[in-house]
Structures are given as C-alpha cells and as structure tokens.
Amino acid sequence: MHKNDPLTQEQSNALKIAVFIATILVVIRHGVNLHRYYSDGSFFMPVTDANIFIQEFLSRFTDLAIPSFFMISGFLFFLGIENIHDIGRKIKKRIYSLLLPYLLWNILLLLLIMLLLKVPVLTSLLSEKYGFTFEKFYFLQKITIFPIIGQFWYIRTLIIFVCFTPLLLLIYQYRILSFFLFGLAVSFWQPVDCRIFSTEGIVFFYLGGFIGYYQLHKTIKFQWISCFLPLMISMLIIAELYFQLNYKFWYLRIFISVIFLFQISLYLSCKSALCKRVVHWNQYSFFIYAVHGALLAALSVGFSKLLPHTPWFSFIMFFTCILTTIFATVLSAISLRKVLPKFYNLLTGGR
Secondary structure, three states, rough: OOOOOOOOOOHHHHHHHHHHHHHHHHHHHHHHHHHHHHOOOOOOOOOHHHHHHHHHHHHHHHHHHHHHHHHHHHHHHHHHOOOHHHHHHHHHHHHHHHHHHHHHHHHHHHHHHHHHOOHHHHHHHHHHHOOOOOOOOOHHHOOOOOOHHHHHHHHHHHHHHHHOHHHHHHHHHHHHHHHHHHHHHOOOOOOOOOOOOOHHHEEEHHHHHHHOOOOOHOOOOOOHHHHHHHHHHHHHHHHHHHHOOHHHHHHHHHHHHHHHHHHHHHHHHHHHHHHHHHHHHHOOHHHHOOOOOOHHHHHHHHHHHHHOHHHHHHHHHHHHHHHHHHHHHHHHHHHHHHHHHHHHHHHHHOO
C-alpha cells in the first residue's frame, strides 16, 4: 500500500467545503435564542410554535458539525502516515496550527475582558458570562484546560488526542483490534459530549484516522442515493422533537448526517463555480470559529434587551444575529489579514 498518495483536487476541495459548512453550522447552533425570548425558555424545550420548531430543528441538525471536525482532523493527521517519525512530523505541525492559536486567542480574550471590565455597564454581563476572577489559577486554567473561549473546548480536546496518536498508530496496524476498539468507543459515546476526553470526539477522530491510515477515502464517491439522506435526517429530528427516542436513534442520525455532509461536499466539489466560491471562503473558517461566540452572544443579548420577547422577534433575531456575525467576522478577517498578515497567520495557524 502506497501511503503517500496525495488527495485528489476534488477530494481536497470537498474537505474544505465540509469544514466551511460545519463552521457555519456551529454559528447557527450558538445562535439559538429561545432562552432569551421565552420566560421558561432553554436550548431544548417543548415545541409550541413555529419559531421553537425551526430553531430546535436547526439546532439538532447542527449536531453533525463537531463530529465532522474531529473526523476530518483524524483523517488529515493519519493521511500518509507510515511510521513514528511521520507522527512526530505531524505533531510539530499541529503545535503551530493548533496549540499556538489556542493559547493566543485565549490570552487575547482574557486581556480584552480585563479592559472591558472597567466599563461599568459591562461589568455584570462579563462577570456572569465568563466568571472572571483574579483568583490564583484562573488565568492558567482559562488558557489551558478550561478555555475562556468556550468553543475552543474542541481544539483543547483535539490537542489531547494528537498527544495519543503514537498509540493510535500502533492500534491501526492491527485491523481486528482497530474494529474492536472502535466498537468499544461507540459503546461509551455520549450525545454532545464536550468534556476533556470527549467520547464523541474519540469516536470520530478514531474513525477519521482509520480512514486516512488505510486510504479508504479512495473508494468514496458521490452517490445519488445520498439525496434521500436529508429526508431520513429530518424524520429522525422531528421524531426526537415530539417523542422520547432512545440514544441509538441519535447515534444513527449523527452518522447519517456526517455521511450526508461529506456526500454533499463531494457533489459541490464537482461544481466548479460554486466550489471556487466556497473554497475561497473556507480560508476564514478558523477565524469565524474563533470569533463568532463572543460577538454572537453580545448581539443576541443586546437585541433581547431592546426588543419585545415574542416568538416573532425571536425568529427574526435568530437569523439576523447569525448573518451579522458571519458578515462581521469575515470582514474583520479580511481587514486583519491585509493590515497584519503575519499576526493573522499566527492567529489562524497558517490557514
């Protein structure tokens, strides 16, 4: 087996498209505002009107984003890996592309919060959202294990997984053992698990790594039958909204959703005009992922304090805040990249 065969241009574009779509889905997920516009609202609440249905439906659909990120990360790490020396080379690259941006973003946000705390009107809001304190180990925790940028839990966990890649390489060399341990990982998988050792992350990083190590992506092609997958996903989500389903249905939906994401990405990679646009915007995916949380929360909280708490305003602001956040973050990325290109490269890990 020739390990160093590169990805085809179509496959490379498909991965970039998948990353960009998953990034936008993360923004949509964090844009849910039901807890701000309903007196008893929460991120998961009974469906009593069209607004709740739409936001809950989209929230569940976005469940595929983080598993897809883990799977792509595992795949790209083990693609072309032959021995432990290749592992060392990949780990060194991840120090620049993951660890350095992780530290920089968390430090910058901590410094920004310290400045904004001097603004009286923001003090209580920032203290409530970030739990800011001058306790001894607070700063160390917020730039390492418990990132001040909430969505960076994924990067933290990914960095930990990378540390265990020598062990994974040993496991992948034995196919039967690999299949057994994958089944074991699935049995411990918990829904939307963002802990330090995310069971969700383990399943998909492990699976992606296996596909990359054995070059299984070469056999994956776009299939027209995948056009039926959105219907299956929608039916499962609607069933979840109205019935108490076993976790096994959730697992099934996530796997189907991840398959659909990669299938639609392969399809779009063949559409030259659209592919070029999406691949172009993908270069800002990491910046969008890093910045969107704070900006989206600020917009959502601000509008909820100014507008009546009705389903209609909740619905309008859900989409308004998401679109504004995406536009503002991309514009900021373009501007920063032009003014401070080297700093931008540090923040995005050279992406």
